[in-house]
Amino acid sequence: MTIYTNIPLELVFEGMNEQRNAYMDIVIGDVRMQVEPLSPGVGRIVRLVECPLDAYLRPELSPGNVIALGPAVIK
Template sequence: MTIYTTMPMELVFEGIHEQPGPYVSVQVGDVRLQIEALSPGIGRIVRLMDGPLDAYLRPELTPGTVVAYGPSAP
C-alpha cells in the first residue's frame, strides 16, 4: 500500500495500534445502531447497522452524535 500525503506519518498512523470500543448494538425504533460506550447509559454513535434508507438522512443519527441508551433512555 502506498500513501501519498503531505501530513507527517505520526499523524497519519496515530492510534493504529489502539483497540477500538467497547461497542454495543442498540435498537432505537426501527434502526439498529452501533454505539461506542462512553459511560454507563451514554454512548457515541459509530454507525447505523440496519434500518430504512431515510434513517441515514436523520441528523440525530449521525455518526459521532452522543446519545443515551439502555432501559432508562427516552
C-alpha cells in the same frame, strides 16, 4: 497500501495500534445501530446497521452524535 502525503508518518499512523472500546449493537425503534460506549448510559453512534432509508436523513441519528442508552434497547 501506498500513502502519498507530506504529513509525517508519525502523525498519519498516530493511535493506529491503540485499543478501542468494544462497540455495541443497539435497537431504537426500527433502527439498529453500532454504538461506542462513552460512559454508563451514554454512547456515540458509529454507524447505522439496519434501518429504513429515511433514517439516514434524520440528523439525530448521524454518526458521531451522542445518545442515551437504556437497558431496554441494548442487544
